[in-house]
Amino acid sequence: MALRQVCRSRLGWGWSGRLALPTPSSSMNRISLFCSSVGAGPSETVTHQMIDYAFSHARSQRSDGSYSDALLVLEQGLSNLQRTDKSCENSIGKILLAMSALHSERGDLATALDKAQLVHGLPFASLALRVAALESATDLHLQMGQDAASLGLAEKCLQLLSEGSGADSVENEALQLQAKALKGLVDLVLGTPESAKPYFAGFETCGSEKESSFCGRVALSYAEYLHATGNLFLAKEYYQKALLISPTKGLAETSVLGALGMDGVHLSANCALGQVATHTGKFKEAEEVLTGALKEVEEHFGSNHPKVGMVLTCMADMFRQKGTLDGSSTLLIQEGLYRRAIDLMKAPSLDVEDIPSLRRDIVALARGGYAEALCVQQNRKSEGERMRRWAERAWTNRRMSLAQALDSADASNVCILDTRIERII
Known part of the structure; x- marks a missing residue:
């Protein structure tokens, strides 16, 4: 009724x-x-x-x-x-x-x-709307592990804007930034930060005098580029901008669509801020931020959604790194978080040979971390070794190996879990 x-x-x-x-x-x-x-x-x-x-x-x-x-x-x-x-x-x-x-x-x-x-297929749709559709389709291809298709769409978006008209100067500037950030994001996922670099050139001036053209999605992608290339201080600044900037500032025509997508941007930026704190050894801050991200994802998606498992993976990784650096005993916490995360992300059995693409690297990261927690327990070492072998076989990230992703010693070379596209950058 x-x-x-x-x-x-x-x-x-x-x-x-x-x-x-x-x-x-x-x-x-x-x-x-x-x-x-x-x-x-x-x-x-x-x-x-x-x-x-x-x-x-x-x-x-x-x-x-x-x-x-x-x-x-x-x-x-x-x-x-x-x-x-x-x-x-x-x-x-x-x-x-x-x-x-x-x-x-x-x-x-x-x-x-x-x-x-x-x-x-809408010939009279606005340029801004077509860009929004290309962004959405690119994100979906990335989630499904269809990287070649996502690259093709990102390039199509750039071509569309090079040929297009019908947008005013403020809107056109915003759309250009969106298209460049989209291509840069795809290059990051493909494991080629150097290829992404030209597309983020000049972004450091955005968010200040050019803030009217700088949307939350663009700020998030730029922050991830900074994060992946070791500039953690500036990455934190732009993650914070992604939380504050309107999702489609300067794009009134697609404001409703930006509002729909902003939940994903806000959650991913929040989760990434917790990861930055972890990577810089600020574990108390990381715990507070990630707890807030966990509350956000549960309120928005429900307590049993796979994205909850992604945030729990970040929390488990934080406790794992904290235990490694300060010698604290967090094995029980780690094990509980990793086990719950793996269940929520619907990870396949360790016996499965054909591993699905969806959330593949995130599940591999969770199982790799879980394996470390098990391997230090003598009575569970064999279980941990089996899980480690599965995680290494499942890992597909091009920028670093699973061992590098789990190594907390090098803060300048870290992996980033993006809850928006459900991939490891």
């Missing part, structure tokens, strides 16, 4: 049966009126209300039913908009990307990718 009431009151839709299509008299006339408006008029307003409601409803219960109902609301809005003219293509694109985000959050990455790719 709540679902129908909200759609009636907030979207002005009449209903016939459970989640039936809106009646023509109440909905189609209003949609036509919305689509005759220009820019951020009523059409944009109702689209944003629809997306806000869908996400609120999906996350209210975090069940298959709540996600299905939320997606049905978006599907009905999409169906109505698709009957209108080209002036509604931006609203259509936003709904498609919102659906993509919901499918991704639900764990259905293939469908999420399909929805994001549909935006490319």
Whole structure:
């Protein structure tokens, strides 16, 4: 009943049966009126209300039913908009990307990718919207371990902006930064920080006089580049900027999409700040920051989501490094955190030969750390050695070996767990 009431009151839709299509008299006339408006008029307003409601409803219960109902609301809005003219293509694109985000959050990455790719078939969609769709599709390919496809899309994004027009100077500058940061991020994941360097050139001036063009996503990617290349002090500064800067400052047309994606940016930046503190030996600070990140991810995704396991992996690694450096006994804490993280990330059995790509290196990092904790216990050494062998076989990161990733001695050469794309950088 709540679902129908909200759609009636907030979207002005009449209903016939459970989640039936809106009646023509109440909905189609209003949609036509919305689509005759220009820019951020009523059409944009109702689209944003629809997306806000869908996400609120999906996350209210975090069940298959709540996600299905939320997606049905978006599907009905999409169906109505698709009957209108080209002036509604931006609203259509936003709904498609919102659906993509919901499918991704639900764990259905293939469908999420399909929805994001549909935006490319909207010939009258804005340049900003197409860039947002390319970013989303690139992220999804990275999560699925499809690195060649992600590289192709990042390059396509740069090409699109080199050919494109239709954006004002402030928006164009922001889009250029987004495209460069996207390509730089892909290069980092591919293990080539030197290839990423030209794409982040000049970013050190952003966030100050150019802050109007600097969004949270760009700040996060630049911080990860600094982190991966050993500039931990400046990396911390830009992670903090990623927490504070509006997700799409200077991009009013896609502000709702930025707001949807900002949860991922905020969580990843928070988690990365905890990792910076760990890598610099500030373990008390690391524990406080990562505890905050854990609370955030549980509130946003629920306590059993795989992203919770990623944050727990960072916490376990912090305790492992703390125990190594100060000689404290944290084995029981480490073991509990690693075991819970591995379970939440749905790690395959140690007997599995064909290891899935999804979260592969993060699971390998967790099992590698867990193996270290087991190997120092004489009665569990064989179990630890078996787990270590699995982790080494599963590890695919190109920038460093698993042994290097677990080595806490060299703070200038560390791995970074990105919860946004669910990869190790």
